[in-house]
Amino acid sequence: MMVTDTPVYxxxxxxxxxxxxxxxxxxxxGHFEHFFYTEQHDHLQHLADKVIEWHFPQCxxxxxxxxxxxxxxxxLTADMIAHWQAKGFxxxxxxxxxxxxxxxxxxxxxxxxxxxxxxxxICNHSDYQGRYAFNNQPSIALxxxxxxxxxxxxxxxxxxxxxxxxxxxxxxxxxxxAHMRAKFGLVEKYPEDSAFFNDSFALMESEGVDYTRFFRxxxxxxxxxxxxxxxxx
Numbered sequence: 001m002m003v004t005d006t007p008v009y010x011x012x013x014x015x016x017x018x019x020x021x022x023x024x025x026x027x028x029x030g031h032f033e034h035f036f037y038t039e040q041h042d043h044l045q046h047l048a049d050k051v052i053e054w055h056f057p058q059c060x061x062x063x064x065x066x067x068x069x070x071x072x073x074x075x076l077t078a079d080m081i082a083h084w085q086a087k088g089f090x091x092x093x094x095x096x097x098x099x100x101x102x103x104x105x106x107x108x109x110x111x112x113x114x115x116x117x118x119x120x121x122i123c124n125h126s127d128y129q130g131r132y133a134f135n136n137q138p139s140i141a142l143x144x145x146x147x148x149x150x151x152x153x154x155x156x157x158x159x160x161x162x163x164x165x166x167x168x169x170x171x172x173x174x175x176x177x178a179h180m181r182a183k184f185g186l187v188e189k190y191p192e193d194s195a196f197f198n199d200s201f202a203l204m205e206s207e208g209v210d211y212t213r214f215f216r217x218x219x220x221x222x223x224x225x226x227x228x229x230x231x232x233x
Contacts, residue, residue: 011125023106027051029148030097036151048155051101066155071164074145076103078171081141086179088114088211090134092124096144117204117211142168183215 006016027047035044052059052069062068080103084091091098092110100106112123119135127133132140145168149161180197181189204214 021107023100023104024102025055025100027101028097028106029099029101029144029151030095032148032151033096036154041154044151044154048152055102064156064160066152067160067164070149070152070156070161071167073101073103073148074164074168075171076101077141077145078168079103079175080105081138082172082175082179084137085134085176086183088117088134090114090121090123090132091137092127092132094132094137094140094144096147099141099144099148114211116208117201117214119201119205138169138172141172183218185218 002018004016004018008014008016031047032044035041035047048066048069052065056069056072059065059068059072077099083089084105089105090112091105091108092112093108098107110124110126112121114121114134119133120130121134122130122132123134124132130136142165145165149156149165152161177189177193177197181187181193184197184200186193203209204211
């Protein structure tokens with residue numbers, strides 16, 4: 001990070017700085033939106049072609065390469081959000097310009113990790129309405145994917161886009177459940193898992209339990225004590 005003498009006026013005057021961020025790609029949802037809303041559809045198609053060539057070459061053999069690309073972006077985004085929710089990570093500024101096509105945590109500013117379990121945790125001090133609160137991240141991700149779908153309408157039939165978007169929530173729930181079973185040390189999958197998770201979260205919230213420390217402490221217990229603890233919860 002390089003610091004300059006240029007003043008930056010926020011809540012207080014701070015020094016200006018340039019932070020270099022590295023990523024596998026800097027292509028975002030917003031790049032597709034730019035070409036769509038400026039009616040540069042040739043550039044939109046060219047961008048999609050390059051994204052497939054550079055990042056999703058397996059989509060080139062699909063019957064509908066652009067749709068296959070979009071479905072891949074949906075899956076990667078769902079996997080990323082599942083990781084965030086399981087780890088207690090809050091991005092802070094989830095607009096379409098901050099969403100990577102590769103489902104990578106990208107271009108975050110005032111990010112944060114929950115301490116005490118608080119579903120409505122807001123890490124961005126300027127997010128007064130809690131749009132990007134921790135528990136809103138799955139729905140915001142779906143909203144952003146819907147915005148991307150709109151931008152891809154010159155390339156993909158709308159009905160196909162809508163069907164593809166229906167894959168997001170089941171994928172997210174499946175990945176999230178797998179992460180949470182691993183955190184709780186549950187080997188088998190049962191229909192009651194979701195109810196167990198929700199009851200555990202409710203207890204953490206009511207008691208002000210530190211989210212990360214809870215699972216760290218749980219990993220230190222021997223198997224018999226852990227089993228008794230889970231039964232009591």
